[in-house]
Amino acid sequence: MNLSLLARHSTLFSVLCGSFAVSTSLSIGLGQLKNLSDISWLDVLGEGSVGLLSIVWVFFLLISRPPGKVTSALVIGLCCFLFSASLDFYDEFLTYQDAATGLSMFESIPAAIGMFIMSYALYQWHQEQLVLNQQLHSREHDLRQHDQIDFITKLYGADYMRGQINNKLIAPPHSDFSIVMLDIDNFDQFNRKFGHAEGDRLLRQISELIIMNLRSSDLACRYAGDRFVLLLPNTGQKLALELAEQVRQAIFHLAYKPYQHPQAIYHNLTFAIDSVRPGDTTDNIIDRVNRSLDASKQLLYPSEVAL
Ligand SMILES: Nc1nc2c(ncn2[C@@H]2O[C@H](COP(=O)(O)OP(=O)(O)OP(=O)(O)O)[C@@H](O)[C@H]2O)c(=O)[nH]1
Known part of the structure; x- marks a missing residue:
């Protein structure tokens, strides 16, 4: 409870x-x-x-x-x-x-x-x-598998995400398929300042905003901690960038007020985008987008990201 x-x-x-x-x-x-x-x-x-x-x-x-x-x-x-x-x-x-x-x-x-x-x-x-x-x-694509839903955000978890990428890779024809990985900036600092329960509430609100900004064909998953993945079928890199930027803007304007804290706290996201290439496997797509996100984070916050 x-x-x-x-x-x-x-x-x-x-x-x-x-x-x-x-x-x-x-x-x-x-x-x-x-x-x-x-x-x-x-x-x-x-x-x-x-x-x-x-x-x-x-x-x-x-x-x-x-x-x-x-x-x-x-x-x-x-x-x-x-x-x-x-x-x-x-x-x-x-x-x-x-x-x-x-x-x-x-x-x-x-x-x-x-x-x-x-x-x-x-x-x-x-x-x-x-x-x-x-x-x-709209986020479920008609299929709901309750055991694969993340308890905190109510988004699908990493296993479901891998399954969906697998299905996409084995099912012809291969249309454009982009993947966006998002990470909340300085979430650890927020957690330490306002507590884990507030961190959970923030994760929930951010997840809701992500869903609201996706199309009915897209899927948002919680990859790990404060990292999310968007699967965007029939979407090239240019459109994926526009969608990811819309999500980033929506979250950037979220005036989040922690409990008993009069001032709103604003959050930024860093994201990386990749598209499926011929011969890709699920693991190497995820690995590529993960590394690309880490590299962006390293540019933005050089002292915080482990090499
Ligand atoms: N509240 C809450 N915190 C979580 C959960 N899962 C992971 N975390 C926290 O998320 C934080 C992730 O820390 P980092 O990976 O350093 O992320 P960050 O502070 O955003 O750093 P940058 O990514 O470099 O901006 C840690 O404090 C974890 O304890 C969760 O389910 N709930």
Whole structure:
């Protein structure tokens, strides 16, 4: 279970605690304890479970979704629901005098409002998912092999990439096929300054930007660490250069804000391009583009790249 998103939802966490605190104070302030014999334990179990499960739902939302309008609406809707559920739960232990009977009369109103808010948010979530599915579809070429997907970036890994290059080499006719290898500059420094979890988040965002800038026929893979490979079928070197430069520009303009760091951090990529030549094998293409990238890095950062 990845809890890294939890720390970014402090406001929503306060809303959850606030709704719980208000319902508890209202109930305790206005009610009087029932006799034990008047308590229906079956109702306590049922209503207690509803409240508890609402909290579990909020927890899973907070660890699954990034901050944003849809997440806020889902959590606020659930908090309204939890507000009613907790009043209902306290009802089982408390009786209210005439002046406070309004509380039990109106206790279901927040739940209804919460359901409306959640319905709206679920519709927005559905729209969001349609866009994501479209992106997934375009990067997958109809074939998804889950065991070959990189856990952090959700891109295909190096093994899948090798398989795809192999297939391309053995399948005639041999049209233009270019390979771009990209490497994030100074990623190690970023990792050391902001931590590994932030590094993972940055890798994810960069991967999403890469996908968004590719055509439906292209494939992006995570080769290793901060190094990515783009496989571009039916693409000569000139077009490959244009595509790689578009990706570089997109990432260069990503204003990435690490957690609790007010200033945006910008990143550059270095890339190398190669095209399949007659008699090539998968290993020598990868080796060639790898060496070409190392050479470019060495020119840009002479002291950092090992020979
Ligand atoms: N957060 C995170 N870091 C990773 C992962 N895999 C590799 N790294 C880190 O990526 C960094 C790669 O370092 P380098 O190869 O020196 O890359 P660099 O700092 O970009 O240096 P240049 O390529 O010369 O610009 C190291 O700090 C690795 O620990 C990962 O999955 N997540």
